[in-house]
Amino acid sequence: MGNVKYDPIIFCQEESLNRDDFIIATYWAKAKTTDTLMRAGAVAVEQTTGTWQRVPDETDEVRRGHVGRVIAVYNVPGYELSCPEEERSYIVKIAFPWVNIGPQLPELLSTVFGNISMSENLKLLDLDFPKSFTDQFAGPQFGVEGVRELTGCLERPPVLAMIKPCTGIPVDVIERQFYNLAISGVDLVKDDELIADPVYAPFYERLEACLKASDRAYEETGHRCIYVPNITDRQDKVFEKAHRAVEMGAKALMLNSHATGYGLLGALAADKSLNVPLLSHPCYAGAGYVGSNSGIASTLVFGKFMRLEGADIVVYPCAHGKVPGLTDRYIRAAQSMLSGFHGKKRTFPSPAAGLHPGMVPTIMDELGPDVVLGAGAAMHAHPMGMKAGVDALHQAAEAWKLGVSLEEYAKDHPELQAVIDVWGVYDPKKSIFELTN
Numbered sequence: 001m002g003n004v005k006y007d008p009i010i011f012c013q014e015e016s017l018n019r020d021d022f023i024i025a026t027y028w029a030k031a032k033t034t035d036t037l038m039r040a041g042a043v044a045v046e047q048t049t050g051t052w053q054r055v056p057d058e059t060d061e062v063r064r065g066h067v068g069r070v071i072a073v074y075n076v077p078g079y080e081l082s083c084p085e086e087e088r089s090y091i092v093k094i095a096f097p098w099v100n101i102g103p104q105l106p107e108l109l110s111t112v113f114g115n116i117s118m119s120e121n122l123k124l125l126d127l128d129f130p131k132s133f134t135d136q137f138a139g140p141q142f143g144v145e146g147v148r149e150l151t152g153c154l155e156r157p158p159v160l161a162m163i164k165p166c167t168g169i170p171v172d173v174i175e176r177q178f179y180n181l182a183i184s185g186v187d188l189v190k191d192d193e194l195i196a197d198p199v200y201a202p203f204y205e206r207l208e209a210c211l212k213a214s215d216r217a218y219e220e221t222g223h224r225c226i227y228v229p230n231i232t233d234r235q236d237k238v239f240e241k242a243h244r245a246v247e248m249g250a251k252a253l254m255l256n257s258h259a260t261g262y263g264l265l266g267a268l269a270a271d272k273s274l275n276v277p278l279l280s281h282p283c284y285a286g287a288g289y290v291g292s293n294s295g296i297a298s299t300l301v302f303g304k305f306m307r308l309e310g311a312d313i314v315v316y317p318c319a320h321g322k323v324p325g326l327t328d329r330y331i332r333a334a335q336s337m338l339s340g341f342h343g344k345k346r347t348f349p350s351p352a353a354g355l356h357p358g359m360v361p362t363i364m365d366e367l368g369p370d371v372v373l374g375a376g377a378a379m380h381a382h383p384m385g386m387k388a389g390v391d392a393l394h395q396a397a398e399a400w401k402l403g404v405s406l407e408e409y410a411k412d413h414p415e416l417q418a419v420i421d422v423w424g425v426y427d428p429k430k431s432i433f434e435l436t437n
Contacts, residue, residue, distance in 0.1 A: 009063045010041050014071040014095065022095040024071070024128040025112045030089045030121040030293065036073050040092045044068030047111055048100060069095040091125075103136030105262040105309060113296060124296045127304065131342040134308065138270050142277040142312040143345025144338070144370050150251065150277065151187040151226065157364070157397050158187040159390060160228075160313075160350055160374040166192040171201050175209040181379065182217030182225030184387035185394065188372075190254050190315075191230035193283040203229070203241060204248075211249050228279050232256040235264055242274055252277045257309065258301070259284040269310020277312035279350075285316075298329050303336025306347060313348045315374055320362060320426055321354030322433035327366070334367045350374040354433050357419045359426040360396035361406060373397065383422055388415040 014024070033039055045051075048068040050058050072093035075083060101107045113124045142150065151158045161181045163174050181189050189210070197203040210227040218224045231241040231253050238260065242253055257265040257280040268278055282302065289298040302316040314337060317323035319330040334349040351363055352374035363371060373393055382389030392415040399409035399416075406425050410417035423432055 006037060006041065007063070009060060009069075010044055010067055011037065011070050014093075017069065017071070017095055020130045020132040021097055021099065022069070022130065023098050023101070023108070023112065023133060024093055024095050025124060026126045026128070027092045027094070028076075028089070028123045028125055028293075029092055030087050032087050034085075036075070036088060036090045036092075037070065040070045040073050040094065043092070043116055044070050044094045047094075047114055047116060048096065066097055066100055068097075071095050087121075098130070098133045103133070105266060105305060109262060117295075121293045123291065123294055124300065126297060127300060129304070129342070134342040134344065137266065137308045137344075138310055139307060139341075139344035140278075140310055140312045140347050141269055141275065141345075144348050146345070147277050147312055147348050147372075152224070153187055156394070156401070157369060158348075158372045159185070159393050160188045160190060160315075160352075160372050161186045161379055161390075162190050162192050162374070162376045163195065164192065164376045164380045166194040167198065169201065171205050171209050174201060174206055175213050177380075178210045178225075178227065179213040179217055180386050181390070182214060182223075183221055184379075184390040185223065186225055186379070186390055188226045188228055188252065190228035190279060190281075192376075193230065193232075193256050193281045196230045196232045196256075197241075203231075204244070207245055207248060207250065226251045228252040228254045230254045230256070230281075232260055235260065238264060238268070239271075242268055242271070246274050246276055250276065252279060252312075254279040254281060256281045256283050257306070257311070258282065258288070262305065262309065265306070265309040265311060278310060279313040279315065280306050280309070280311040282314075282316045298325075299332045299336050302333040303347075304341070307337060307341055307344055311347055313350050313372055315350045315352050315372075317353045318351030318355055318359065318363060320359050320428070321352065322436060323353040324436055331366050334371075338368070338370055346370070348372050356423045357392040357396035357416055358406065358423050360393065361400045362426045364397065364400045369401070378419070378423075382415070383418050384415060388418065391415040392419045 031039060049062055049066050074091040076089040076091060096111055101111050116122060148154050163177055178189050207229050214225055214227050229245055229250055231238050232255055253276055255265055265280060285301050288295050289301045302314055306314045317325050319325040319327040330351060337347040337349045350372035355375045356378035379386055379389030395413045395416040399406055410420050
């Protein structure tokens with residue numbers, strides 16, 4: 001009897017599987033091929049049990065327990081009678097047994113986008129996780145509601161500021177900036193992603209100074225501004241800094257989680273001795289998601305992955321700001337942070353990178369009220385000063401809540417009017433940013 005070309009263990013329907021046992025990956029692919037099924041099967045085998053040639057110990061029994069399953073292949077468009085001889089685009093769904101992976105993100109990525117990530121014209125669009133898999137991840141420890149309670153922002157978006165300029169300023173200037181932001185009504189102040197432990201502003205010296213400034217502002221105003229120090233470093237030093245920071249009084253921590261590598265943020269979230277909200281910064285993430293024909297979709301990178309990793313706040317590019325991006329992608333990323341996800345707490349989206357008050361109603365129209373408004377220059381460079389910059393952000397959010405246009409609300413709020421005069425109300429046909437001109 002001859003061999004069946006398309007192994008029925010590998011090529012099957014989703015309905016034939018116990019969904020609790022599989023993670024389903026959806027890919028877009030393009031190739032010069034007359035057999036998209038066989039190419040899909042090669043991916044399923046490559047990322048699980050086998051290689052280019054089946055070996056003796058890759059038995060049917062091994063395959064039944066551990067091989068990837070091709071459960072769907074869709075031509076794009078949906079060719080039925082004929083198709084072009086040149087390159088073909090298609091969507092593939094492959095089910096991976098998560099028993100191969102265990103409860104960790106690094107091996108998940110090694111499985112669903114490992115060796116195949118070095119192929120051209122292949123992009124991972126989505127992962128559909130069973131609850132049996134996600135239950136093994138702690139997820140956000142505070143989430144939207146916990147961050148609101150910590151900051152006291154129960155009815156409005158928390159405002160997140162960052163130290164500017166990004167690099168080059170010493171600890172005394174950083175301390176002064178933090179204090180001025182704190183007394184101006186900012187809820188959280190984070191380090192810039194480009195300052196972690198530089199020689200001119202060492203981590204522990206900077207941490208001590210900002211925590212003292214937070215205490216001083218609290219004594220004067222009764223409002224606690226939370227410092228979010230950047231603990232990005234080598235992995236062993238990250239944990240050293242995290243524990244020391246919490247011991248010194250830090251109430252939140254920040255990590256450049258894409259640059260440090262997946263799994264580290266999750267380990268911080270699982271460390272019960274820390275017990276503070278975690279903020280994930282997006283720097284370096286573009287290396288993985290921006291390719292139209294390669295990489296991993298931004299909705300996974302900023303949404304599902306960060307939620308599994310336990311991020312309480314995810315800073316990521318706002319499509320209307322200085323970093324290019326499609327509006328539907330940034331909206332969908334936020335939806336993956338906020339919508340139901342097997343009982344995990346919701347993660348606070350913080351669309352940033354060029355955010356100013358003129359964008360706030362558009363952002364809140366698209367994402368809703370559960371957003372952290374993260375801004376730098378919009379506060380530091382306000383023509384009436386830093387406090388006016390903070391006030392203008394609050395006023396823009398209040399205008400949205402009241403259903404009043406920014407132009408109307410600005411008539412009685414000079415801080416808001418001043419930024420409208422300088423930066424305008426968001427217009428999708430215009431850009432005030434050098435990176436998007």
